[in-house]
Amino acid sequence: MLNTRTVLFALGSLALTLALVLHSRTATGQAAQPxxxxxxxxxxxxxxxxxxxxxxxxxxxxxxxxxxxxxxxxxxxxxxxxxxxxxxxxxxxxxxxxxxxxxxxxxxxxxxxxx
Amino acid sequence: MTDHKKFVTTASGVIQHDHNHDGIDRRGFLKCMAWAGTGAVFVAEAGVLKSTALGAEVGSSRKHGNRLSFVQISDSHMGFNKPANPDVVGTLKAAVDKINALPDSPDFILHTGDITHLSTPEQFDTVDQILKSTNKEVFFVPGEHDVLNDDGAMFRERYFKNSKGSGWYSFDKNGAHFVGLVNVMNLKAGGLGNLGHEQLEWLEDDLRAVKHSTPVVVFAHIPLWTVYPQWGWGTDDGAQALSYLKKFGSVTVLNGHIHQTMQKVEGNVTFHTACSTAFPQPAPGKGEGPGPMKVPADQLRKVLGITDVNYVQRRHALALVDSSLA
Incomplete structure (x- = not known):
């Protein structure tokens, strides 16, 4: 059970991180010069x-x-x-x-x- | 007049043809990677090359007629400091020592370009300082490294206040006519070296006044003949320039750029490229590209060098002697 919880937590953290990254990209989207x-x-x-x-x-x-x-x-x-x-x-x-x-x-x- | 010519080169077993054989490619092949070692004399008579040992042949001819002797150096690349040669100052000084030690002191020096690596005033200054110790007049043509940022304005300001166009000029010495050409400017995407219409017109006009029996020496940075176009070793409109030279009995074309000696004889025209005083480059098509080639440190001076050129007026003979710095 502990292992499953850890995995779920890790997945949750990853999702949050991805969301933040995507959000920040969107926020600076127009200004960014690739x-x-x-x-x-x-x-x-x-x-x-x-x-x-x-x-x-x-x-x-x-x-x-x-x-x-x-x-x-x-x-x-x-x-x-x-x-x-x-x-x-x-x-x-x-x-x-x-x-x-x-x-x-x-x-x-x-x-x-x-x- | 005779079409008897002499070519002398040092050779180290890399000349792969039997020069005494009559079946030599007359359109010219004398291709020598003349980097070091013992010498041989190549005599071209009616297009057939015969080799003899280096020695009395040239020495005796110098005693006759109105002698002209000069040295070609090339590609000193002052400012280069990469592993292929971290001491280009030292090797240029070694070239100067070599010139100063020649038994027959040359009348002047031709530098066939890439004097500097990055066209800075300091790099030009350093070369000028080092060459001063020869006490010889030096005639320059620019390499592409000498005209990096200003289309050659600084180069012309330094060396050719009175030159034409992008820096071409001619002069006469001891009965021979010398032409310095510029083929490193206004290069076209995908192309090779370039002389351009204006320079070609000037050349045709310049040669009009020269007697056909006068030996002509043409010098430019990039080979005027096509050595290896895949690496840019040739000049797009070089053939046009050479067509103006066909009427002369003795033509010598001296180039640099490829950092190795190579020689070809085509009719009355001898093509020759000089070694660099800075770093070697690979043989055409050998290796990945035409950049600096690193050799073991104790081998470096064997692949750098100078070219000593002698002309005996009465004999219409021109002799080219390559010497390594080793």
């Missing part, structure tokens, strides 16, 4: 294509031993040279497809799809 990471590693963007909702901030992190420059093909955004472990972020407010590449290693290409 942040999405793109890893730049071994001369590739991963993921190569990233789909995000509008108003998302995408952050690139350079994991290579050489610098990279994140640049959109239409000139909308362009980072400074990112050394190892440097970040660059850009907020995508409008839906659309945004192609980008590394302006010093142009074989490196990627795409952000904003919905």
């Amino acid at each position: 942040t999405t990471e793109i890893k730049v590693d071994n001369f590739t963007f991963s993921p190569e294509t990233l789909t995000v909702p509008a108003n998302s901030t995408v952050t690139w992190t350079n994991k290579d031993d050489v610098p990279h420059v994140i640049a959109s093909t239409d000139g909308l955004f362009r980072s400074k040279g990112l050394d190892t472990d440097d970040h660059y972020s850009f907020k995508f407010t409008k839906p659309g497809t945004y192609n980008y590449f590394c302006s010093i290693h142009p074989k490196m290409t990627g795409k952000i799809v904003v919905q």
Whole structure:
């Protein structure tokens, strides 16, 4: 009996926790800006294509031993040279497809799809 | 005029072809991973390569004619501090020591780009300071690491106040015509190195006034020939530039970027890439990608180096000698 009670208590606590989490998410829902990471590693963007909702901030992190420059093909955004472990972020407010590449290693290409 | 050329390279058993055999690929293959070891002389006569031992061949030719001698260094990547080489200052100084110890002191130095790792003024300053001890004039072209944040404005301000466009220029030395090209700017997504229309027009015009018997040396950072496009080792409009060079009897194209020596002979054109003074990169397609390659610390200086180039005017001969820093 004791065991069953403990389990029931534990389940109850879990439900409460979940409810709180869901509540807090709802409360901050509109203001939250989902942040999405793109890893730049071994001369590739991963993921190569990233789909995000509008108003998302995408952050690139350079994991290579050489610098990279994140640049959109239409000139909308362009980072400074990112050394190892440097970040660059850009907020995508409008839906659309945004192609980008590394302006010093142009074989490196990627795409952000904003919905 | 003769189409007799000489190529000298150090080799360590990695040249896999019988150069005395007549069936050599004449479109050019002399592909040497010339990293260390003993030397061999490659003589190209009517497109056929023959090798002899390194020694008197080059030495004797230097005694004749109007001699021109220069050294190519490349990819010093000042500021790089990762495991592939935590001491790029030390290895650049070793390259300078090597240059200063050459038996025939070179007339000047060509640096084929990636002088710095991150384009900072301090990194440029450090390289300039180290190269000062050669007491030689240094001609630079930018690598992509030298134009990171300002489209090369600082680079041009430093080295080329009078250069054209994004920094290209030409000059004449001892009867040879030198052309420094910029193929690291305005790169297109998905593409390779890029010269661009304006620079190509300038090049065609610049070469118009040069006699066909004049040896031409073209230098740029990214290889003008296609080495390995999957890794971006080539120049999209390089073939257009090379088409302007076909009329010349002796053309030498010197590049860096790939951090290893590689050589190819195509008709009258010799293509050569120099070692880095900072860190090696893998052979094309070997390994995961074109980044810095870590080798055991006691092996590092064997895969870094300089290229000594000699030209004897009367003989229309150009000799390229790669030396490791070991």
